[in-house]
Amino acid sequence: MVAMKIPTALRLAAALMVLVCGLVMEACGVHADDSVNAKLLALFPQFDADHNGKLSSDEQAKTLAFVRKQYGAVWAQRVQALFKAAADDGSVLQARWQEKARRYGQVSQETFRVAMRDGARLATDVYLPDDKGPFPVILVRTPYSRIQMAKGPAENMVNNGFAYVIQDSRGRFDSEGENLPFVGCGWGEHQDGVDTLAWIQQQPWCNGKIGTEGGSAMGITQNLLAGAGAGTNGLTVQHVNVAAESLFEVSYIGGAFRKADVENWMTGNKFDAKSLLLTHQHPTYDDYWRTMDTSLKYSVMNIPAMHVGGWFDMFAQATLNEFIGRQHNGAPGGRGKQKLVMGPWDHGGAKKEDVGELRFPNHQPPPGYGAGAWFAHYLCGEANGIEQRPAVAYYVMGDTTARHAPGNEWRFANDWPIPAAATPLYFVQGGLLDTTKPQAAAAHVEYTFQPTNPCPTIGGQNLTIARGPMNQNKIEQRSDVVLFTSAPLTAPVEVTGRITAKIFLSSSAADTDLSVRLCDVYPDGKSYLLTEGILRARYRKSVEQTAPLTPGQVEEFSVDCWSTSIVFNKGHRIRTTVTSSNYPRFDVNPGTGQSWRDDGAKVPQTNRIYCDAAHPSRLILPIVAPRTAARAVSSHELLMVAFISGNPKMMDNIQDFSLAISPADDMRRGFRREAVEHPQAGLP
Numbered sequence: 001m002v003a004m005k006i007p008t009a010l011r012l013a014a015a016l017m018v019l020v021c022g023l024v025m026e027a028c029g030v031h032a033d034d035s036v037n038a039k040l041l042a043l044f045p046q047f048d049a050d051h052n053g054k055l056s057s058d059e060q061a062k063t064l065a066f067v068r069k070q071y072g073a074v075w076a077q078r079v080q081a082l083f084k085a086a087a088d089d090g091s092v093l094q095a096r097w098q099e100k101a102r103r104y105g106q107v108s109q110e111t112f113r114v115a116m117r118d119g120a121r122l123a124t125d126v127y128l129p130d131d132k133g134p135f136p137v138i139l140v141r142t143p144y145s146r147i148q149m150a151k152g153p154a155e156n157m158v159n160n161g162f163a164y165v166i167q168d169s170r171g172r173f174d175s176e177g178e179n180l181p182f183v184g185c186g187w188g189e190h191q192d193g194v195d196t197l198a199w200i201q202q203q204p205w206c207n208g209k210i211g212t213e214g215g216s217a218m219g220i221t222q223n224l225l226a227g228a229g230a231g232t233n234g235l236t237v238q239h240v241n242v243a244a245e246s247l248f249e250v251s252y253i254g255g256a257f258r259k260a261d262v263e264n265w266m267t268g269n270k271f272d273a274k275s276l277l278l279t280h281q282h283p284t285y286d287d288y289w290r291t292m293d294t295s296l297k298y299s300v301m302n303i304p305a306m307h308v309g310g311w312f313d314m315f316a317q318a319t320l321n322e323f324i325g326r327q328h329n330g331a332p333g334g335r336g337k338q339k340l341v342m343g344p345w346d347h348g349g350a351k352k353e354d355v356g357e358l359r360f361p362n363h364q365p366p367p368g369y370g371a372g373a374w375f376a377h378y379l380c381g382e383a384n385g386i387e388q389r390p391a392v393a394y395y396v397m398g399d400t401t402a403r404h405a406p407g408n409e410w411r412f413a414n415d416w417p418i419p420a421a422a423t424p425l426y427f428v429q430g431g432l433l434d435t436t437k438p439q440a441a442a443a444h445v446e447y448t449f450q451p452t453n454p455c456p457t458i459g460g461q462n463l464t465i466a467r468g469p470m471n472q473n474k475i476e477q478r479s480d481v482v483l484f485t486s487a488p489l490t491a492p493v494e495v496t497g498r499i500t501a502k503i504f505l506s507s508s509a510a511d512t513d514l515s516v517r518l519c520d521v522y523p524d525g526k527s528y529l530l531t532e533g534i535l536r537a538r539y540r541k542s543v544e545q546t547a548p549l550t551p552g553q554v555e556e557f558s559v560d561c562w563s564t565s566i567v568f569n570k571g572h573r574i575r576t577t578v579t580s581s582n583y584p585r586f587d588v589n590p591g592t593g594q595s596w597r598d599d600g601a602k603v604p605q606t607n608r609i610y611c612d613a614a615h616p617s618r619l620i621l622p623i624v625a626p627r628t629a630a631r632a633v634s635s636h637e638l639l640m641v642a643f644i645s646g647n648p649k650m651m652d653n654i655q656d657f658s659l660a661i662s663p664a665d666d667m668r669r670g671f672r673r674e675a676v677e678h679p680q681a682g683l684p
Contacts, residue, residue, distance in 0.1 A: 107158045114167070116177075116184070116195045123174035124196070126205075127154040127164040134207035135163040136236075136379035137200055140214045141193060141221040143172045143181065143269065149218075160372070162379070163205050167196060169221065171272075179272040182217075182247060186224035188291045193225035194232065201234045209379045211237045213371060215308070215348055219243025219315075220250075222305075223322060224292065229300025229331070237378035238305040239371040242347055244318045245325070248289035248543075251279050253586070254560065255539030256513060260457070260584040261314060264464035283595060285543040298325040302333035306374050308365070310345030311397065311531070312355055312468045314461050317498075317562040324416060327391065337387070340416055341369050342394040342565070346467045356459050356468020358400045358528060366410045369393050392416050396496065397530075399569035401522065406492045407567030417497045417563075420622035425486065425574065425683075427503075427611040427618060433484040433574060435683050443612040447480045447579070449512065451590050451602035454583035455481060459529050461562070462585060469528040472519055476527060476577060482609060484619070485521060485575040491682025493568045497622030499531060499561040501576065504615035506555070508606040510548045510593035511538045515582040516559045518619070520566065521573040533561035534586055538593060548593040554610060570682060576619045580605055623683075 047055060047063045055063060068076035108128050113121040125146050129135065138157050142149050146166040157164040170192055171179035177190075184190030200206050212222045212235065219240045225232060244250045251262050257280075266276050282288045290296060305326060309319030319342065327338040343350055344360040353359050368389055376382040390412035398407020425433045429443040455478060459470025475481055501516045514535045519527040538546040540557050549555075568574055581588055587595075591603040611617050 107155050109154070114196060114199050116170075116190060116192050118190060120170060120175070120177040120184075120190075120192075122167050122170060122176070122192060122196070124165060124167040124199075125150060125154075126203075127158050127166075128205055129158050129161060129163070131161075133163070133205040135161060135205055136209040136211070136375075137163045137165055137206050138375070139196065139200065139210055139212045140164075140166040140218055141169050141185065141196065141212075141225075142166065142214065142218050143169045144217065145173050147173075153213075162375070165196075165200060179270075180275050180278075181266070181271055182220060182224060182292060185221045186292060186294075187228040187231070187297065191228055191231060193221065194228050197225075197232060197234050208234065209236045210234050211239065211375050211379050213239045213375075215241025216243065220247070223294045226301045226303050226305070226326075226334075227294045227297035229297065229302070232303060235303055237375065238303050239308075239374055240305055240322070241308045242310065242313045242315050242319065243307075243322070244315045245294045245322045246289070246318070247292035248285050249318065250315075252283065252285075252543070254534045255283070255536030255543055256534045256586040256589070257283065258585065259587040260465045261463040268464070280595075284539075284545060295321065295325055298329040300331050301326050302331035304334060304337035304378060306339040306341065306369070306371070308341045308343075308350070310343050310347070310349060310355075311395070311564050312344070312346040312349075312461055314347055314463045314467075316342075316461055316531075317560075320416060320563055323392075327415070338391065339369065339374070339386075339389075340392045340394070341365055342392075344395045344397050346461075347463050356466075356470045356528075358469045360395070360397060360400060361408050362410065363395070366393050390414055392418075394496075394565055396494065397564070397566040399522070399567075399572065402569060405567070405569050407494070407569070417622065418624065420495075420497045420624045423621050423623040423683075424502075424616075424618040425484075425576075425621060426616055427484045427609065429611050431483050431485060433486040433576060433619065437616055438611055438613055440612045441614075444608045444610045445482050446606065446608045447482055448604055448606045449480045449580035449591075450604050451581075451588050454581035454588045455515070455579045457582050457585040460532055460582075460585060465584065469520075469530060472517065472527045472529050472577065473525070475579075478579070481577050481579040483575060483577050486573050486683065488523075488571050488573055489568055489682040491570050491626075493574070493682050494566070494624040494626075495568065495621045496565040496624050498563045499533075499622070500620045501533065501559040501561060501578075501618070502620065503557045503559065503578065503617045504554055504610040505557055505617075506552050506608045506610075507537065507549050508551050509591035509603055510551065511536065511589055511591055512549070512605040512607055513537065513580045513582075513586070513589040514557055514559050515579050515586070516561055516619075517577045518561055518564070519575040519577065520568055521575045523571050527575055530566060531562045531564045532582070533559045534582060535559045536589060546593070554615060556615075574621075578609060580607060 047059045049059060064076050064080055067079050108130055110126050112124045112126060114124045115121050123146060127150070140149065146168045150166045154164045154166065168175040170177035170184040170190065177184065184192035197210060200210055201208065212225065214222065220243045222238050222240050223243055223245060226238060251258055262279060263276065307319050307323045309316055323338050323340040326334050327336060343365060344355055344363050346355055349355060350365060353363050368386065373384050373386050377384050377386045392413040392415065393410055394413065395410050396407045399405035400408065425435060426437055428434050428438060429440065429445060455475055457465060458472055458475060459466055459468050461467065476483055499518060503514060505514065514537065517532040518530045520530055521527045535557055537549050537557065541547050590601055591605045592601050609617055
């Protein structure tokens with residue numbers, strides 16, 4: 001890695017450009033978050049002497065004196081102008097929004113009953129600017145009530161010159177048809193998304209360019225629509241938040257039923273009881289699920305899309321998979337035109353700094369990766385450089401308690417996954433997690449799981465129950481939870497990518513679950529869940545058919561623990577736990593080789609984990625090589641300089657690096673050019 005030497009003045013310029021450009025983008029509806037005052041405070045936190053979250057007139061004077069002394073009168077004048085703009089706490093931003101509103105007038109709204117190919121009519125609201133059309137169109141298809149979901153987004157989009165169309169999906173609220181999740185959203189017998197696109201294109205207020213938008217269920221409807229391929233004529237671009245690619249994997253992970261979230265979501269949203277019955281009746285991956293699996297349709301997806309997800313979201317891995325599939329295997333028009341943003345968020349939690357029991361700084365998405373810029377380019381023809389930005393923006397988590405700890409920053413990459421070394425950490429009898437392959441001729445750890453006393457869920461990648469990184473100490477005391485923990489790290493270790501556990505195991509039962517967690521153990525002993533996986537043993541060969549265990553026979557099991565990105569700090573320990581339940585996130589395995597719904601019988605499961613030379617059970621981590629990163633200017637700042645200056649060569653340089661972006665940390669350092677050497681991997 002080559003350190004970029006950037007003059008001090010340019011560093012301040014870049015930082016202030018970040019702020020100024022942020023305000024401009026907010027005014028255009030691109031990225032609305034904190035007030036001007038909050039942004040200034042982030043640049044100069046050391047002058048908030050009374051820690052009240054504001055810079056008083058006296059504190060502003062001290063800030064100006066500091067800038068004048070360090071960088072000269074010109075920069076002091078510029079900072080003073082920003083303080084003046086902040087005096088009314090966003091008056092500049094508000095004025096720009098009012099100007100937009102005056103330009104497009106008041107929002108008008110009309111409801112239509114749009115007929116689908118089978119005659120079912122779907123309730124569809126159209127919001128238009130009070131101005132001459134035609135307009136580019138934003139389409140949202142939702143099972144959550146179009147009336148409720150339109151509050152806020154409709155006005156926002158219309159004020160920015162878009163027609164906004166929102167529709168109750170089939171069978172929901174005012175729409176006709178069977179009330180089942182996502183029926184008609186894809187490429188099957190009913191193609192409601194395709195039919196709605198065709199209807200929009202026929203309207204005089206549509207200029208022929210249509211984008212889709214939304215998260216969660218509204219993101220899933222987008223993915224399913226993209227899978228219709230040739231039927232999506234007129235669809236120009238998508239912005240997909242926290243969405244699944246396969247509805248089978250929404251319901252079943254590693255063969256285990258995702259009990260709490262599926263049942264709570266279906267019953268809470270009052271879907272027909274048939275919905276849950278069908279889910280229970282199809283525990284294997286079959287033709288029922290293939291009609292709702294977009295991973296089978298990448299080759300026909302010809303639409304540019306931005307995919308936004310969170311490391312603690314229930315669809316975290318699905319977001320990554322969808323990006324990879326469409327970026328590399330998509331049809332012309334979509335292939336190579338995908339973007340990915342992965343943050344330290346749970347389901348829909350991009351605005352929250354607190355996730356689970358931890359607080360991640362710098363958690364907001366980086367500027368230039370918002371829906372506004374994405375739509376402005378593809379629907380309005382704005383040359384804002386978004387296509388030239390790195391394909392991936394991802395947040396690397398870190399120690400949230402130690403100041404200046406590595407991690408807790410945004411980085412950019414041209415593709416996913418990023419280069420990393422698949423590094424095995426071996427299970428050692430006695431509970432150690434070690435880099436040295438075991439040499440013992442015979443070694444194992446044994447536990448007995450009672451299905452009547454399942455291990456409880458504490459946090460994780462959930463929707464309707466507690467979620468995010470939470471301390472696992474309580475369950476780690478259980479006799480049926482086996483711990484393997486590294487020695488304290490001698491230096492920071494970065495893990496970014498997909499994680500797998502390879503476990504040699506025998507069981508006394510015809511079936512059992514392997515529930516594996518990855519945790520970051522802080523020096524105080526608290527063990528925070530990062531990601532996890534589960535495998536129902538009878539699905540170890542395939543999710544398409546079952547194969548019961550032979551009691552006492554040793555087999556190797558591969559447990560997918562999804563992906564994460566974190567720097568384990570010096571002094572921390574890496575821990576993996578293995579048990580046979582995670583309830584109520586997943587249903588309990590009765591051990592009979594059948595579902596508990598079939599006969600209700602439950603049998604104890606005595607499981608033996610082998611950790612000897614012939615059976616090296618291990619956790620495989622994607623460890624990123626240590627590097628020297630230039631902190632003279634962060635890539636966050638460089639991106640903004642390139643964005644403002646339109647300098648493509650600078651943008652090309654950024655794409656060749658994977659630099660950390662932590663502007664707040666850079667500002668606290670007083671804008672000094674400072675190279676940070678990342679130490680060698682500290683695994684013991």
